[in-house]
Amino acid sequence: MERLLCYLLILISFSQAFVQKDMSKTAFVFPKESANSYVSLDALSKKPLTAFTVCLHIYTDLSTTRSFSIFSYATKKDSNDILLFWSKDKGYIFGVGGPEIVFKASEIPESPTHICASWESATGLAEFWVDGKPKVRKSLQKGYTVATDASIILGQEQDSYGGSFDVNQAFMGDIGDVNMWDTVLSPEQINAVYVGGTISPNVLNWQTLKYAVQGDVFIRSQLWP
Amino acid sequence: MERLLCYLLILISFSQAFVQKDMSKTAFVFPKESANSYVSLDALSKKPLTAFTVCLHIYTDLSTTRSFSIFSYATKKDSNDILLFWSKDKGYIFGVGGPEIVFKASEIPESPTHICASWESATGLAEFWVDGKPKVRKSLQKGYTVATDASIILGQEQDSYGGSFDVNQAFMGDIGDVNMWDTVLSPEQINAVYVGGTISPNVLNWQTLKYAVQGDVFIRSQLWP
Amino acid sequence: MERLLCYLLILISFSQAFVQKDMSKTAFVFPKESANSYVSLDALSKKPLTAFTVCLHIYTDLSTTRSFSIFSYATKKDSNDILLFWSKDKGYIFGVGGPEIVFKASEIPESPTHICASWESATGLAEFWVDGKPKVRKSLQKGYTVATDASIILGQEQDSYGGSFDVNQAFMGDIGDVNMWDTVLSPEQINAVYVGGTISPNVLNWQTLKYAVQGDVFIRSQLWP
Amino acid sequence: MERLLCYLLILISFSQAFVQKDMSKTAFVFPKESANSYVSLDALSKKPLTAFTVCLHIYTDLSTTRSFSIFSYATKKDSNDILLFWSKDKGYIFGVGGPEIVFKASEIPESPTHICASWESATGLAEFWVDGKPKVRKSLQKGYTVATDASIILGQEQDSYGGSFDVNQAFMGDIGDVNMWDTVLSPEQINAVYVGGTISPNVLNWQTLKYAVQGDVFIRSQLWP
Amino acid sequence: MERLLCYLLILISFSQAFVQKDMSKTAFVFPKESANSYVSLDALSKKPLTAFTVCLHIYTDLSTTRSFSIFSYATKKDSNDILLFWSKDKGYIFGVGGPEIVFKASEIPESPTHICASWESATGLAEFWVDGKPKVRKSLQKGYTVATDASIILGQEQDSYGGSFDVNQAFMGDIGDVNMWDTVLSPEQINAVYVGGTISPNVLNWQTLKYAVQGDVFIRSQLWP
Ligand SMILES: [Ca+2]
Ligand SMILES: [Ca+2]
Ligand SMILES: [Ca+2]
Ligand SMILES: [Ca+2]
Ligand SMILES: [Ca+2]
Ligand SMILES: [Ca+2]
C-alpha cells in the first residue's frame, strides 16, 4: 500500500516537471475560471531577498467584476511572502511577508497593462509602476527578509505553499513578460523594461523561463506590441 | 391537387435560388423591422468545422434599444450552431453548438464596426475582435464539432433550421464584408482583414458571394472606407 | 366691393413677390421667436417627386429648449409632404407625405451644423446625414409620390398650405446653403456638398435663389467656413 | 459753508481726474470684493449710439459662485444703457436701454476669456462672441438710441449714473484690452481683434485709455498672450 | 542633574544639525503617515519679508483622501506666518500671518505638480501658480511684514514654532525643487522656473540646500522631468 502511494507521488511530481523555453512574444492564456488551472515558475535564484523588482504584462476584463491574483510568491514561512493582487474595491494590492499596501485604482482598463513592483528592506520603500507611470511611493516592511525556495504561481492565489487556491481569486486573461530581479530597478531601468528592453533579470527570466502548466492554460502570441 | 402543391414548391425554391456576385464596396441594407426580411448565404465549403473565423462589418443604431442577431449559422443538429448576437444588457454573445460566452460591452457606437470571431475545438479558445482590438479570450465548447450543411442567415435569428424568426431579434442597418474561414486567423491576419485585405476565405467569400434576398433588403454602397 | 378685394389681393401678392439673388456666403438670420417671420422659397422645378435630396446649414442654440421646424415643404395634398423637424425629446424627424421616421440625437451642438436628407420612392430608403456623417438608413413611404407646386418655408412649420404657423415650432438662428435635387445623391456627392462643392441642384439652388422674406429675417455673412 | 463744500467738490473731482496711458500688455486687477473699488473710463466720443461693438478680456474664477458686472455703461437716461453682465444661473446678459437678452452658458472657464458684443438699432440684431466664436444672434431694442455722455465703469455695476454699486455684483479678477467702436464689426474684424489686432477703436481705445482708479485696483502684466 | 540635561540638549541639537547638499534631480520622499517624520530647512536669509515667492514640486495621491501641509514657515510671531496647505474640501490654501485665501480646486491630479505662491505687502496682491498656470489673483494682508528667523518645515504643519504637529496634516509623497525668493517673480520668471530654469533664489536654494531630516524621509531620484 505504501509503495502504491510512493509511485503515485513520483507520478505527480513528474507531471509537475518544469519545461524551459524562450517565451518572448508569447503569453500564457487563462481562458476560464477554475481553481486548478495555473502555471508554476521555477526561480533562477532561490536565495532570500532583501530587495526585488517584478515586472509583467496582464490583459484581463475582470477588474470591475471581482478581485484576482496577479503574482503569488509563497515561501514556507509565508504563503503571501510576495503578493500582487487586484482588489475590485481598492485597486492594486502589494504585499510583502503579510502586510499589504494599496495603490488606489478604480479599474484596470480592458487593454494590455504593464506592471512593475519593487521593494527594499533597508528603507521599506515600495514602488509600483503602471504602464510606465510611477504611483506615489509607500512604506512596507522595513527590515524584513523574503524567505528562500519560493513556490511562484500565476493564475491562482496561494493560501498555503503551492496550494489552497480559491476560484474567486483566479486570474482570467493573458499574462506575459514576467521578469524578476533581486534589486530595485531605477526609474530609467523600469522605463527601459516598459518599452521592451531586457535588464538581465536574475530571479525570473521570460527568455529562459522554466515553468509547469496545470489545467487549461495555453501559450499564444502576445496581443501587445 | 398534389401536382399544384409541387408546382408551388418549385416556384418557392426558384424564388430562393442563390445569385452570385462580387459584393466588394457594397453592403446589405436592412432598413426596417420585420420577421421576413433577410439574406441567406451559400457556403463554399459544407464540411464540419473544428475551427473557424468569421469577420464582418455592421452599422446600426439599434444597440441601446434592443438585442439583435448579427450572424446566424444553423445546422440540422443545432439552430444556434454558430451565433453572433448583440444583447442589449450584456454585450456581444458568441455561441457554438448551444453554449454561449459574453464579451462585455455597453453599446455598439453609431458608426461602422468591424467584428471578427474565431474558435478552435482543440483548446476551446474563443477570440473576439472589435475594430481590430482583441477582447480577452474565453473558453467555449472544447472538443465540439460544428455540423455540416449550414443555413446561414443575415438579418434574422434562426430558432429552427432556416426559420422560426423573431421580429424582436431582427437586425436593422447595414451588414457587409462577410468572410469566413475554417481556421483560426492569427492576430496579424485579423489585422490584415481589418485594414481591408483579403486572406482567401474558404467558407464565405464576399467577393464571390452566393446569396438570396427575401423581403426589404437592398444593396447599396458601403458607408465605411 | 369685389374690385376692392381684388386690388387688395394683388397688393398682397406683390408684397409676397419673390426676389432672386446669389445667396453664396450669406445666410438668413431669424433673431427672434414669432409666428410671422419666415422665408418662402420658389422651386426651380414644380414637378411631382419620386426621389429627392435636400441639404442645408443651420446654426441654433434652441435644440435643448424646444422643438422647431428646419424645412417645411407643403403641397395642397399634404401640409407635411416633406418635413425636416427637430424634436427636443427624440432628435431629427424626417417626414414624407405624413409618416415620419426618427434619427435619434440628444442635441444639436451650438455650432453650425450641416444636414442632408434623401428619399426614394422605389425602395422607400431614407438617408440622413449630419455634418457629413450618414445616420443608419431607414424605410419610409415606399411607392409614394410627393405632390406638385410646393409652398416651401424656412423659419415656420406649415399646418396648412402656406400658413397655420405655430410660434412654438418657429426656428431661431441661421439657415443657409439650402439646395435641393430631384434625385438621391450618392455618398460621394453628399460629401462634395458637405465640403462646399455644388452639384447642380435642380429644385432649389442657393446661388440663384428666388425667395420672399416676411417679418424680422435678415441676410448676413455666413458664420461657417 | 458753501465755500467749504465747493472746495471739497473740487478735491473730489481732482481725485477723480482721468489719467491717460497706453495700457497695451497690461490689465486692471481687482483682487478683492468691495463696493468701492472700480475704474472709470472716459470715452473718445460722447455722441449717441445707433450701433456699437465692445470687446474685452476678462479672467475670473467667480462665475460659478455668483453673478457680476463685466461692463457698465450708464447714461443719464438709463443706468443700464449698455450692460454686459454674468448671471450665475443664466449665462451672459447683454442689455441695451433696459431690455436684456441672454446668451446661455453654464460657466466662464477659469482661463482668460475674450468677449465681444455688438448691436445695431436698424435691425435690432445683437451679436455676442466668446473667444472668437459667435453665439447665435438675437433681437434687441430695434429702433433704440443709446444716449450721450456715458459713465463707463469696470469693476462695479451702476444702478444710478456713476454710483449705486452692489458688492454682490462687483467683479473680481483681471480686465483688459477694452476697446469700443460706434459700428458693428464684421466677423473678419472681430476675428482680427480676437487674435490681437487693432481696428482703430473710436469710442474706447486701450492704447490711449483715459481712466481713473478708485480703491484697490492695480495695473499688472496681462496673463494672456 | 542640570549638566546631564545640558548634554542631552547638545546631543539633540547635534542630531538636528543641518547638512548642505546639491539636491538637483532628487526629491524628499515621505512614504508613510506619521507626526514625527519631516525635513527642516535652513534659510539663506533670515530677514523680515515684505514680499516673497516660493516654488516647489509635489507628487502625492492624498488630495481626495484628506487635507495636508505643503510648506510650513513658522516664526516666533506666528506659527502660520507663511503656509501652503491643501484642503480636501476647498483646494489650495495660502496664508500669510494668520489670514488665509483659497484658490479653489477639487483635486491635485496623481502626477507631479508644480506650485508657486507669491505675495507683496505694498498691494496685498497674492498670486498662485499651478503647473505654470496662474490662478486669479487675490488680496491678502496688505501692509503686513513676515517675521524673522523662521522654522521652515516640509512634511508636517507647525502649530507652534518647530512643533505641535498633527498626523492628520502630514504630507505623504514626494517634495522637491523647493526655492524661495524675497521678491515677487514676474510671470516670465515663474515660467522660467516652471520649465526648469534657476532664478538665483536668495531665501531657499535647492542647489545648496541646508536641511535636517527627522524620521522616515528618504532622498530619491525625481519622478518628474
Ligand atoms: Ca494568500
Ligand atoms: Ca486566497
Ligand atoms: Ca436561435
Ligand atoms: Ca430566436
Ligand atoms: Ca405641419
Ligand atoms: Ca405645426
Ligand SMILES: [Ca+2]
Ligand atoms: Ca444696473
Ligand SMILES: [Ca+2]
Ligand atoms: Ca445693480
Ligand SMILES: [Ca+2]
Ligand atoms: Ca498651523
Ligand SMILES: [Ca+2]
Ligand atoms: Ca496644525
Ligand SMILES: [Zn+2]
Ligand atoms: Zn514508500
